[in-house]
Amino acid sequence: EVVLTQSPGTLSLSPGERATLSCRASQAISRTFLGWYQQKPGHPPKLLIYEASTRATGVPDRFSGSGSGTDFTLTINSLDPDDFAVYFCQLYGSSPTFGPGTTVTVK
Amino acid sequence: QVQLVESGGGVVQPGKSVRLSCLASGFRFSNLGMHWVRQAPGKGLEWVAVVWFDGTQNSYADSARGRFTISRDNAKNTLYLDILRLRLDDTARYFCASGGSTSGRKAFDIWGRGTMLIVSS
Numbered sequence: 001e002v003v004l005t006q007s008p009g010t011l012s013l014s015p016g017e018r019a020t021l022s023c024r025a026s027q028a029i030s031r032t033f034l035g036w037y038q039q040k041p042g043h044p045p046k047l048l049i050y051e052a053s054t055r056a057t058g059v060p061d062r063f064s065g066s067g068s069g070t071d072f073t074l075t076i077n078s079l080d081p082d083d084f085a086v087y088f089c090q091l092y093g094s095s096p097t098f099g100p101g102t103t104v105t106v107k
Numbered sequence: 108q109v110q111l112v113e114s115g116g117g118v119v120q121p122g123k124s125v126r127l128s129c130l131a132s133g134f135r136f137s138n139l140g141m142h143w144v145r146q147a148p149g150k151g152l153e154w155v156a157v158v159w160f161d162g163t164q165n166s167y168a169d170s171a172r173g174r175f176t177i178s179r180d181n182a183k184n185t186l187y188l189d190i191l192r193l194r195l196d197d198t199a200r201y202f203c204a205s206g207g208s209t210s211g212r213k214a215f216d217i218w219g220r221g222t223m224l225i226v227s228s
Contacts, residue, residue, distance in 0.1 A: 035214040037152075044202055044221060045152065050214035088152055093212050094166065096142070096154040 002026055002091055004099035012107040019076040021102045023089030028069045033093040036065055036074045039101075040085045048087075049074065079104070109133035111203050111219030118225045123193050129186040129203030129219055137161075137181040140211020143188045145199040146221070155201070156188065160209040193226045200224075 003026040013019055023034070031052035037045035047056045049065035052072055062077040076083055084106050089099040115127040129141070143155040156177040158165040165177050176189040186203050200221040207213030 033212075037215075039152075044204075044218035045215070046218070047214050047216050050216075056214075056216065090152075090214070092206070092214055095168075096157070096215075098144075098152040098154065100151045 001095070002029060002097060004089055004091060004097060006087075006089060006099040006102045008102060009100075010103045010105060012105050013079055014107045015079050015081050017079050019074075019079055019083070019104055021074040021076075021087055021089075021104075023067075023072040023074070023099050025070045025072075025091065029091055031068050031072070033091055034065075034067070034072050035090045035092055036063075037088045037090060038083075038085050039088065045088060076104070081106075109217055111205070111217055113201060113203055113219045113222035116201065116222035116224040118227055119193055120228050121193055121195060121226055124189065124191050125193060125224065127188040127190070127201050127222055127224070129188075131184045131186070131205075134205070134217065136184045138209060140206040140209055141177075141179060141186045142204045142206050142211055142215060143175075143177060143186075144202045144204055144215070146202070147196075147199040150199075153199075157206060157211040158186070159211065164210070190224075195226050198224060198226045 007022045034052040036049040039045040053065040064075045086101045086103050088101045110132045113129045142157045155171045156167045158177045174191045178187045202221040203219045204215040205217035
């Protein structure tokens with residue numbers, strides 16, 4: 001069973017700064033099955049990135065994903081006030097699992 | 108528009124059973140594998156189960172195997188989750204989500220707003 005860990009747990013930044021979120025898998029996984037989601041309080045998760053680096057429809061290009069093997073990164077360039085939320089990585093496929101999440105808060 | 112609407116949550120006593128439903132509209136529900144995902148209050152996301160587009164195959168998280176049953180009625184565009192012998196730790200918001208392919212093995216691209224299940228005596 002693959003376990004995903006995310007770091008940091010909380011990231012405190014100001015609007016306009018860059019956010020770098022990490023997702024690490026307990027064993028190498030195919031980047032084809034790695035996604036990132038954004039969740040705001042009282043709302044369902046929203047798909048941001050799939051296949052590690054492909055933005056979902058309508059997602060601004062300040063969001064980018066990268067990585068391979070066991071280490072994956074979500075980067076948010078120039079944080080917008082709307083971007084302060086919780087971010088989850090996910091291994092989808094035959095046995096989906098989510099990471100514990102990174103909360104991006106206003107500094 | 109593309110929409111998933113869950114229902115069936117509420118306050119239920121431990122040991123009882125519940126059926127959660129998810130009504131789909133605005134897309135070809137019968138072509139897509141569908142998932143249930145839950146989120147306990149203040150916690151992260153936990154995948155629960157998936158059912159293939161035609162209902163012939165399903166899969167469960169270890170925590171759900173034995174008490175949870177996922178099913179679907181494509182004629183009614185509805186996904187179901189039956190939970191037996193409810194426990195206090197089943198308290199969560201239950202989301203349905205589309206898995207983007209017939210087997211549901213792609214990213215979860217469509218989500219409902221969830222239905223809150225509270226298990227309490």
